[in-house]
Amino acid sequence: MSILYLIFQEIWHRKLNFVLLFLSVVVTVGSLSGALTLLQAERFFLQAENARFELEESRLQKKKALIPLEEAKVAKAGKEHNDAIRKITKGLGFNIFILPQGQDINELYTEGTLSKTMVEENVTKLANTDIITINHLLPIIIKKIKWKDHNQTIFVVGTRGEIPLKQRASKKPLQAQIPKGEMMIGSLVASKQKLKVGDKVTLKKKSFVIVKINPERGNKEDSTVYIHLAEAQEIFGMQNLIHAIQALECNCATVDRIGEIRKDLEARLPGTQVIENTSTALARAEAREATKKAAQVSLKRARQSVEKNKKTFLEFEQSIKKTKKSVNQFQKYSSVLVIFILASTLVFIGFFTWNNAEQRADEIGILRAIGIRSTQIMILFLGKAILFGFLGAIAGYNIGYAIAIVFNPLPKESPSLFSWQTLLIALVAAPLLSMLGSWLPAFLASQQDPAVVLQDA
Numbered sequence: 001m002s003i004l005y006l007i008f009q010e011i012w013h014r015k016l017n018f019v020l021l022f023l024s025v026v027v028t029v030g031s032l033s034g035a036l037t038l039l040q041a042e043r044f045f046l047q048a049e050n051a052r053f054e055l056e057e058s059r060l061q062k063k064k065a066l067i068p069l070e071e072a073k074v075a076k077a078g079k080e081h082n083d084a085i086r087k088i089t090k091g092l093g094f095n096i097f098i099l100p101q102g103q104d105i106n107e108l109y110t111e112g113t114l115s116k117t118m119v120e121e122n123v124t125k126l127a128n129t130d131i132i133t134i135n136h137l138l139p140i141i142i143k144k145i146k147w148k149d150h151n152q153t154i155f156v157v158g159t160r161g162e163i164p165l166k167q168r169a170s171k172k173p174l175q176a177q178i179p180k181g182e183m184m185i186g187s188l189v190a191s192k193q194k195l196k197v198g199d200k201v202t203l204k205k206k207s208f209v210i211v212k213i214n215p216e217r218g219n220k221e222d223s224t225v226y227i228h229l230a231e232a233q234e235i236f237g238m239q240n241l242i243h244a245i246q247a248l249e250c251n252c253a254t255v256d257r258i259g260e261i262r263k264d265l266e267a268r269l270p271g272t273q274v275i276e277n278t279s280t281a282l283a284r285a286e287a288r289e290a291t292k293k294a295a296q297v298s299l300k301r302a303r304q305s306v307e308k309n310k311k312t313f314l315e316f317e318q319s320i321k322k323t324k325k326s327v328n329q330f331q332k333y334s335s336v337l338v339i340f341i342l343a344s345t346l347v348f349i350g351f352f353t354w355n356n357a358e359q360r361a362d363e364i365g366i367l368r369a370i371g372i373r374s375t376q377i378m379i380l381f382l383g384k385a386i387l388f389g390f391l392g393a394i395a396g397y398n399i400g401y402a403i404a405i406v407f408n409p410l411p412k413e414s415p416s417l418f419s420w421q422t423l424l425i426a427l428v429a430a431p432l433l434s435m436l437g438s439w440l441p442a443f444l445a446s447q448q449d450p451a452v453v454l455q456d457a
Helices: 003-013 013-092 105-111 121-127 187-192 230-235 257-268 278-359 361-369 372-407 420-446 451-455
Strands: 096-102 134-147 151-157 180-185 200-203 206-213 224-228 244-249 274-278
Touching: 013 121, 013 278, 013 372, 013 420, 096 372, 105 274, 121 134, 121 244, 134 230, 134 257, 151 187, 151 230, 206 230, 224 230, 257 274
Parallel strands: 151 224, 180 206
Antiparallel strands: 096 244, 096 274, 134 151, 134 244, 180 224, 200 206
16 A cells, blocks of 8 residues: 555545645745735836936936036027127117207108207217217218209218227227218119119219119108218318217117116217107117017026926935835735744644544554554655645645736736746745644654554544
8 A cells, every 4th residue: 555545545535624734835825925926016116116217317417417508508599699689770770869959859850850050079079988878979961952953852961980989899880981972872862863873963063973772761761862971061061060960779778778878968968969769779679678588488498397307306206215115014014924824824734734643543553553654654644745735835826926916917018027936936845834834743643652542442
């Protein structure tokens, strides 16, 4: 009669005992398998969070590093934009008129001419001061006459080169200087008289060569001719006299631009008054403001982007801390739970094996009496323990793994949590645990004297 046959006969006749021992191993291995699988899942999640955290940290650092570059870029763009706007607004022309104190402003608005004069030296005097609210000083004479040679009413403007300010670096003039003997005419004058560049004309008995025809502008400039200031003074008998000084306000002027300019001129050039071409000044101011706002918006967006990334970075940091804390707590609880389950399982297996040995005392006595050795009796009990331990390990690991996956599903791209190493350890450890729990009852049962057992029976 083989030991293996006796083991299977024992299982067949005491099914409930075997099933309970098998289930005890299933619970033990399943608990351990589920805990390890959940712990591995948390570790995978933590690794993914760490990777995302590092990515966000890298992005944040890159964004932070870009802030100085963005500021420099915005500053450069703002400067370039300002330069472009400055060039454009310079093209709008002079927007400040400095007139003699007694000049009727209404005459300029209604007639387009001026009758009061001041000495030409005023422009040099003003240029030698420390005034900073205006620039590009240009002395002019303005006359409205009937050009008898061509039967046309025109405006004659006499001007010279711009007078540089003493306290300023030399700047490119807004209007090119007209040499003596040359004339620049408006588009309407040219079309009506059929004049072209290179033609010679006579104005007040003085001969001029047309060097430029201005493009159509839709205002009195189309009916204006420009000549050198000295020649205009000679023609109109105004030696050393001018009607006005044209100027351009500086960007440094305050909100009350004209008020500040008037205050500066009262101190530096008394006996004069100032008017402003409002439409030109407003266009310049709006262009400067638009440039400023564009630069501010660009920099604000760059900073908002950094703040947004910083917020995301902090959220990830908090999430990782929370996950780490959860993993640590789970490890502690799992360790305590596993120890408790192992101890309970050992006691459970030992109790059931002892109870089984007590129930089989008569059977063991008979087996001993017919020649079965004590070693074989121990193998009978321990073989049964190895069998339910091995089967319980297989079932327990898979059940624990399945439950863990159900309660903590991972994304498809996550690595598999199935561990052959853990399964192998369970297949070795569970039978050993079962043998350990069964060893003492099996040993005591194998050492019983068959004569005493049969006598008691």
